[in-house]
Amino acid sequence: MASGKTTTIGKLARRLREEGRSVLLAAGDTFRAAAIEQLDGLGRAQRPSCVAQHAGADPAAVVFDALQSARARGVDVMIADTAGRLHSQSHLM
Helix, strand or coil, rough: CCCCHHHHHHHHHHHHHCCCCCCEEEECCCCCHHHHHHHHHHHHHCCCCCEEECCCCHHHHHHHHHHHHHHHCCEEEEECCCCCCCCCCCCCC
């Protein structure tokens, strides 16, 4: 499902930072090879923080941790990257 979701998240985070908002990224796509590294790299390049866990971790746990972190830090916007899914893959939702 390579439709550019992670890249779009990076661009959106950059735009929000340019507008003066604090941004936290959540690397919830724990299934795709290099997805965590890609999002973390985008985060470091643009300075928003990125919450991530190891490959294969529970995506819901990653997003939950990121939300808790965003609240604790007073972050304006949290954006979660997730794995692409088709409507026919309801067992993966």
